[in-house]
Every structure is written in structure tokens, then in C-alpha cells.
Amino acid sequence: MATAGPAPGGWHRPVNRYAAAVLAAAVAAAVLWGQLRDPGRTALAWTGMTGGIGVAFTGLGALVLAGVPGHRVGRLMVAAGVSSLGALLAVSWTEWRPAAWVGQWLWLVPFGLILLALLVFPDGRLPSWRWSPVAALVILGVGGATVGFALLTLVPPHDQLLTGTPPTTAAGRTALSIANVSAILAILGAAGVLASLGRRWWTATGDTRRQLACLLPTLCVMALTIWLDSSWNVSGAWLLTVVAVPAGMTLAVLRYRLYGLDRVVNRTLVWLIMTVVVIAAFVALVSLLRWWFFGSDGSSEASLVATGLLAVTFQPARERVQRGVNQLIYGDRDDPYLVVRRLTGLLRDTAEPDAVPQLLTEALAASLRLPYVAVETAGRHAPRRLAFHGDLTFHGEKPDGAESFDMLAHGEHVGRLIVATRSPGARFTRGERRLFSDVALHAAVAVETARLIQDLRTSRERLVVAREEERRRLRRDLHDGLGPTIAGMSMQVSAAQRIVGRHERAGTILDELAGDLRTCTVEVRRLVDQLRPPALDRGLPAALRAEGRRFDGEELSVTVDAPDELDGLPAAVEVAAYRIVAEALTNVARHAHAARCTITVELSDALVLTVVDDGVGLPTAGRRGVGLDSMRERAEELGGTCALRTVAPHGTAVEVRMPLRLGVPVS
Structure with a gap:
């Protein structure tokens, strides 16, 4: 029997928060103590990078889980942060042999977890099952490299990763090979993660696109980081990116909507592109000016000239980039x-x-x-x-x-x-x-x-339906009313002729009257047949089978596949279907040179007729005949369609769809 869980805001959550806070404080104290005991133990840049990952991803991941409990992105962020803090803690206490061993490979794990978090960003799911191999590449790559490094550090002298000396034993070389191959897989997986983010951005709309846009400032920060690190050698510049990535992910997952976020994205894109363009142009101009004019000792002069050229061209370039970004975000709004x-x-x-x-x-x-x-x-x-x-x-x-x-x-x-x-x-x-x-x-x-x-x-x-219904009514009235009346009158005239006998004048009158009645009977029968095909009196399937038998012979075999009964069809639909099939059979017999012809009747949301032959197919050129136009017009009169197509390996198919109710055109 299921029991109710703790209510939101109960004592469990505060306890978890206090426990996490106490644990974080203990880890921080242990790391700080270990670093203070031996400040030169690890490089300051590595310590700052690893600590930044640990603090930023753990704290912001916990914030994500507090806002959206159980979110996969938040879990991966917390796992990445905790593993990074674990690596930093282990490196801070290397005099303890297990810690020294763990510290040489645990630092790889956060990068794999961050890649997985980006792969399922922002909704916690893969874009589709087709991206599963990318997740497998990341797991195998980072996991294999971690295992390779862990095995390598088990081989004496145990500090090969720190000293950079190549392994001298077969086991060490094998472990290093595993790590190298896995690193290649990890790089491929990282490329796949970037491709998945690009694919999501390209296909996303609405709120999903706005969530993905929260990572755009990260690219700008990354460009700034690269510039600070390469040009000015600023220590700890990568901390900006380390903080920007989880901050953007947190902002997106928590769906923190900023009014005018499109404007923020617009400006971010413009300045990101301009930053990359300016840096690339500055480096290229300085290199070219030094090569052509100032020589290797003219760096200051080349930099000054390049700065002036960039200052002159900056505004026109920015306007052009702005138009391109506006086109990307707003479409043709400016035109x-x-x-x-x-x-x-x-x-x-x-x-x-x-x-x-x-x-x-x-x-x-x-x-x-x-x-x-x-x-x-x-x-x-x-x-x-x-x-x-x-x-x-x-x-x-x-x-x-x-x-x-x-x-x-x-x-x-x-x-x-x-x-x-x-x-x-x-x-x-x-x-x-x-x-x-x-x-x-x-x-x-x-x-x-x-x-x-x-x-x-x-x-x-x-009009068409009313016409056919009226014709059906008139045919029924003529056939059942006027026809029997005229036949009865003819019988009465015949009886009168026998009674009159040899009276010449009366006999002549009666003979003329009998002839007129026979003429009326023939005319009524002709009118009845013209109002509606007589074959339809037995229903559309029977009429189509009778029409098929009329064309069936030694040269052409006709097969009719139709239900036994098709009740409730409007008179106009029955007549149009019968006429279209008759015209199609006539075309097959005259022009197709076919050996077989199949007529199929299906009833679903519409009446579907298909006439398929194995003849020479449709003509490649020339004017269409009157019969084809007649079939199309009969179908369109009722809101239906009539399509012709060539069938493989040779032959023609006529497909007709007609609605079962007035005013409901077929799709």
C-alpha cells in the first residue's frame, strides 16, 4: 500500500540542506588546510580551475535540483562538481597514497559529466535516439581515459602523470595506449555534443530556443577568456568560462524568463561575432604589416596602424553584422x-x-x-x-x-x-x-x-446531387407509374380489338392507337434509361461487375474487386462512379493495349475507385483526350478528385476519391 511522502517544505529538505552545507564546509576546510600546508603542491591555475568547477557546478546544480527536483541536467552538474571537489581534495593530501592515486585520474570525470549534461540540455533528454552513440562516445572516451590513467599510476614509479616521463613497462605502455585511444573517442564525443547543441538550436522554436540562447553569453565569455589567456597571460582567466557555463545552464533549466531576452541574445550575438572578427583581423593585420612594411621589430608600429584601420572599419562592420543577426532572430522585419x-x-x-x-x-x-x-x-x-x-x-x-x-x-x-x-x-x-x-x-x-x-x-x-436525385425520382415514377399505365392501356386496346372484330373503321382506329401506345412505351423506356443507368438499379457493385463483363474477353481480362453491398450512397456519387469506371474501361480497351485490368472499390471516409491496367502507360506527349477531362470533371463536381499515374513496370492507374456527404471535400 502506497504511503504519502513528506510534504513539500517538510523537515527532510532542511536536513538535506544542512547536511550538504556541513559536508561542503568540511571539504572546503580540508582542501584549504592541505593547500596551506604545502602551497607549491599543485599549480595555482589547476587548483583554481578544479575548485571553480567544483564550487560552481555543485552550487548551481543544487539550485537546479531545488527548483526542478530530479532534473537530469541538475544531477549531472552536481555530480561533476562533487567529483571535481573530490579530485581537488585528493590532490591536497597526496602524502596519503590512496589520495595521491585518486588525484591523478579523478579530475577527468567532471569533464565527461559536463559533456553529458550539455548533451541532454535543456530538458534532460537526448535530442533523439540517434544521438545515443554520442553519449556512448563520451562515456567510453572519458571513462576509458580515466581507467587508463588509473592503471598507469598503479605501475611504478606511480607519478608518471606528474613528471611526464614515458612508461617503461609493458603494463604502463598498455595503460597509456588505452588512455590515448579513449582520449580520441572523448574528443569525437565532445564534437558530437557541440553538434547536438547546434542541431537543437537550428530546429528549436519558442521557449526551447530561448533556453538554448542562455548559453550564447558563454561563448562570448569563452572568447574573452581565450584572448586574456593568450594575449595578456592573465592567470585564472578560465575561471570566467568555468562559472559562465553552469550559470547559463541554470538560467535556462529554471526557465528564468527575462522580458526582452531576444534583445539580450541579439546584442550578445553581435558582440560575440564582432569580438571574434576584431581579434582575428587585428592578429592578421599586425602579421601582414610586420611582414610587408615594418619587419620583425616593428610590432608597436604595426599594432598602432592595425588599431587605426579597425577603428575606421568597426562601425560599418558592426552595422553589417547587426543586419545579419537581425535577419537570424527577427527574419525580414527590417524589410x-x-x-x-x-x-x-x-x-x-x-x-x-x-x-x-x-x-x-x-x-x-x-x-x-x-x-x-x-x-x-x-x-x-x-x-x-x-x-x-x-x-x-x-x-x-x-x-x-x-x-x-x-x-x-x-x-x-x-x-x-x-x-x-x-x-x-x-x-x-x-x-x-x-x-x-x-x-x-x-x-x-x-x-x-x-x-x-x-x-x-x-x-x-x-445542383449535381439535386439533379441526380430528381432523375432517380423521375425514373422511378416513370418506371413504376406511367410505364404500367401505358402498358395497361395497350392491353385494353388489344382487348377492344378482339371485341370489335371485323368492324373496319373501329379496327383501324384501334390499330393506330395501339401503335401510338407502343411508341409511347418505347419513348418512356428510353427516357428512363437516359435519366439513370439501368444497371444501377441493382446497386453500384453489381453495375460495375456487369460493366466489367461487357469488356471481359480473350484480349482483355477484367477483374472487379468490390464489396457486395454499398448502401446509402448518394445518387450523384453512384452515377459519377459508374460513368468514370465505364470511361476508364473504354480507354483501356481502345488505347492501353493491356492484357489485364483490375477495378477496386473501397469505402472508408470516401468512396475510392482504382482502375489499374498493365498496358503501355500514359503518353509522354500530346493533348489529353476528352474522356480524361470528363472523368476529372465528374469527380470535381462532387468535391472529389481524379488522378492518373504510371505504375511499374508499365501500365496506368486511375484513382478516384469522392465524398460520401455533400460539402465535405476529400483530402
């Missing part, structure tokens, strides 16, 4: 004419008006990097969402930044264009609102055109 022109071309080139609203929302979202775009039409009782692209929710909450723009056509309100801001709490600029208003006018014309075309199609379908 509204291009957006309108692109949407106008979309409206012009789209042959199917029904598809225009969906294409418009997709194009607008892609062009302006918008998380959500929708088109709503004004329904009789409530607005109806006609098309949309993207997701309107952020962590399950409706954003307050979604704005709507009225769509007006011919002075009437036809709907709204709904656009969500790029981040919660953000607002569109005045220029963007004007752009969306212009787009809403274009969308209104497209929506109104699509509605008129749909109304026209519905009216045509109703």
Missing part, C-alpha cells in the same frame, strides 16, 4: 516590402485557393521568426480557426503578447490575423504592427476568395 512582396507572390502562384491561408501562416511565421500565426474567420456563432502554424502556449500558459489584426474585404469584417510575440512579455514595434495590418488585408482578400470559391463549389455539388 517589410520584401515580406509583402513574398506573400503577394504566394497568393499569385498558388493554384488552390483553399491552401492559401495555411501557406500564408507558414510563410509569415518563417519570414519573421514568429512562434505562432493563425487566421480566424468570422463564423455565425463563434470565430473559426481556418489555419495556423506554430504553438501558442509557453510552458502551458497563454502568453499575453498575442495580438490580432482585423481582416477587411469589400468593407466587411471577414476575420482576424493572430500573431504571437517572439517571447513572453515582448511587444511588437510600430513598424511590425503596420506590416501585420497590411498582411491582414492581403489575407482578407485570399480568405474571401477562398470562401466564395467554396460557396460556388458547394452550390455546384448541390
Whole structure:
């Protein structure tokens, strides 16, 4: 029987916090004592780097777990920090042999854990199962290198990693080989982790992209670190990166939303790119100037000239980079004419008006990097969402930044264009609102055109259905009413002829009347047959089988695969299906030179007819015949489709889909 766990905020959490605080204080005291006893024991840079990893990742990882208990990224961060602190503690007490041994390989473990944390960042899951080999590379690489170093330090003289002397024994060389091969795997795994982050950024939208954006300042800090370390030899510069990485991860996982975060990302990208460009340009210019003009002793002069050139070109370069970053984050926001022109071309080139609203929302979202775009039409009782692209929710909450723009056509309100801001709490600029208003006018014309075309199609379908239903009724009335009446009158005339006998004048009149009645009977039968194919009186499957038998022979084998009963089909659908199959069989017999033809009838959400032959296939050139256009028109009259395609290795397939209900076009 399950029992309730401790309530949030109970005594368990404070105890855990106090225990963690006491343990951290004890570790810090032990490390500090060990370092003070022998300050030259380890390099200051290594101590600062390892201690920074331990403190930053442990503390910030604990903060992640406090905010999102059980989050895999937080667990990996804490594990990386604790293992780093363990390595620092072991190195601080190397006079104890086990600590000296552990200190020579434990420092590798945090890097593997950090790579795994970045691989599952920001949601704690791999991007997909296809990235599992990357995780395996990281684990095998870092784990193998750790095992190799651990084995190597077991071989005398036990301090080969500290002194750098090559191993002299076979066991030592084997352990070093394991470590070297594993290091290559670890490097490949690290490259895969970077690729996964790039892939996530490229495919992410909405809040996920904003979470990933929290790592962008880390790249800027890393560039600054490299510059400080290489150019100025600043001791401990790498501590900036050591703190920036877990800080960015913590900010993202805790979903700490800053209003205007897109602006922060924009500026970070601009200055990151400019930093890299300026450093690279400065180094290149100084090298070229020294080589061409000043010589190896003219470093100061070359640096001065390079600084002047960079100062002159900095602002134009920054503006160009700014435009590129704006294009990346905001799309074509700075060129509204291009957006309108692109949407106008979309409206012009789209042959199917029904598809225009969906294409418009997709194009607008892609062009302006918008998380959500929708088109709503004004329904009789409530607005109806006609098309949309993207997701309107952020962590399950409706954003307050979604704005709507009225769509007006011919002075009437036809709907709204709904656009969500790029981040919660953000607002569109005045220029963007004007752009969306212009787009809403274009969308209104497209929506109104699509509605008129749909109304026209519905009216045509109703006319066709009403026509066929009326024909079926007339045929039934003529066949069951007028036909028997005329037949009865003919029988009465025949009886009168027998009664009159030899009366010449009366006989002549009766003979003429009998002839007229026979003519009426033939005409009524002809009208009945023209109103509706007689074969359909036995149902569509029986009619199709009868039509197949009419073409079946020695030169062409026809097979009909259809259910025994297809009840409830509208009269118009039955007639159109029968006529289309008859026309398709005629084309097969006349032009296909086929040996076999198969007719398949399926009933799901639509009536699906397929006529497949093994003939010569579709002609490669030339005008299509009237029969093909007739089949297509019969299907489209009812909101259906008729498609022709070539089948392998040779032959033709005619596929027809027709709706079962009026006004519901097939997909």
C-alpha cells in the first residue's frame, strides 16, 4: 500500500540542506588546510580551475535540483562538481597514497559529466535516439581515459602523470595506449555534443530556443577568456568560462524568463561575432604589416596602424553584422516590402485557393521568426480557426503578447490575423504592427476568395446531387407509374380489338392507337434509361461487375474487386462512379493495349475507385483526350478528385476519391 511522502517544505529538505552545507564546509576546510600546508603542491591555475568547477557546478546544480527536483541536467552538474571537489581534495593530501592515486585520474570525470549534461540540455533528454552513440562516445572516451590513467599510476614509479616521463613497462605502455585511444573517442564525443547543441538550436522554436540562447553569453565569455589567456597571460582567466557555463545552464533549466531576452541574445550575438572578427583581423593585420612594411621589430608600429584601420572599419562592420543577426532572430522585419512582396507572390502562384491561408501562416511565421500565426474567420456563432502554424502556449500558459489584426474585404469584417510575440512579455514595434495590418488585408482578400470559391463549389455539388436525385425520382415514377399505365392501356386496346372484330373503321382506329401506345412505351423506356443507368438499379457493385463483363474477353481480362453491398450512397456519387469506371474501361480497351485490368472499390471516409491496367502507360506527349477531362470533371463536381499515374513496370492507374456527404471535400 502506497504511503504519502513528506510534504513539500517538510523537515527532510532542511536536513538535506544542512547536511550538504556541513559536508561542503568540511571539504572546503580540508582542501584549504592541505593547500596551506604545502602551497607549491599543485599549480595555482589547476587548483583554481578544479575548485571553480567544483564550487560552481555543485552550487548551481543544487539550485537546479531545488527548483526542478530530479532534473537530469541538475544531477549531472552536481555530480561533476562533487567529483571535481573530490579530485581537488585528493590532490591536497597526496602524502596519503590512496589520495595521491585518486588525484591523478579523478579530475577527468567532471569533464565527461559536463559533456553529458550539455548533451541532454535543456530538458534532460537526448535530442533523439540517434544521438545515443554520442553519449556512448563520451562515456567510453572519458571513462576509458580515466581507467587508463588509473592503471598507469598503479605501475611504478606511480607519478608518471606528474613528471611526464614515458612508461617503461609493458603494463604502463598498455595503460597509456588505452588512455590515448579513449582520449580520441572523448574528443569525437565532445564534437558530437557541440553538434547536438547546434542541431537543437537550428530546429528549436519558442521557449526551447530561448533556453538554448542562455548559453550564447558563454561563448562570448569563452572568447574573452581565450584572448586574456593568450594575449595578456592573465592567470585564472578560465575561471570566467568555468562559472559562465553552469550559470547559463541554470538560467535556462529554471526557465528564468527575462522580458526582452531576444534583445539580450541579439546584442550578445553581435558582440560575440564582432569580438571574434576584431581579434582575428587585428592578429592578421599586425602579421601582414610586420611582414610587408615594418619587419620583425616593428610590432608597436604595426599594432598602432592595425588599431587605426579597425577603428575606421568597426562601425560599418558592426552595422553589417547587426543586419545579419537581425535577419537570424527577427527574419525580414527590417524589410517589410520584401515580406509583402513574398506573400503577394504566394497568393499569385498558388493554384488552390483553399491552401492559401495555411501557406500564408507558414510563410509569415518563417519570414519573421514568429512562434505562432493563425487566421480566424468570422463564423455565425463563434470565430473559426481556418489555419495556423506554430504553438501558442509557453510552458502551458497563454502568453499575453498575442495580438490580432482585423481582416477587411469589400468593407466587411471577414476575420482576424493572430500573431504571437517572439517571447513572453515582448511587444511588437510600430513598424511590425503596420506590416501585420497590411498582411491582414492581403489575407482578407485570399480568405474571401477562398470562401466564395467554396460557396460556388458547394452550390455546384448541390445542383449535381439535386439533379441526380430528381432523375432517380423521375425514373422511378416513370418506371413504376406511367410505364404500367401505358402498358395497361395497350392491353385494353388489344382487348377492344378482339371485341370489335371485323368492324373496319373501329379496327383501324384501334390499330393506330395501339401503335401510338407502343411508341409511347418505347419513348418512356428510353427516357428512363437516359435519366439513370439501368444497371444501377441493382446497386453500384453489381453495375460495375456487369460493366466489367461487357469488356471481359480473350484480349482483355477484367477483374472487379468490390464489396457486395454499398448502401446509402448518394445518387450523384453512384452515377459519377459508374460513368468514370465505364470511361476508364473504354480507354483501356481502345488505347492501353493491356492484357489485364483490375477495378477496386473501397469505402472508408470516401468512396475510392482504382482502375489499374498493365498496358503501355500514359503518353509522354500530346493533348489529353476528352474522356480524361470528363472523368476529372465528374469527380470535381462532387468535391472529389481524379488522378492518373504510371505504375511499374508499365501500365496506368486511375484513382478516384469522392465524398460520401455533400460539402465535405476529400483530402
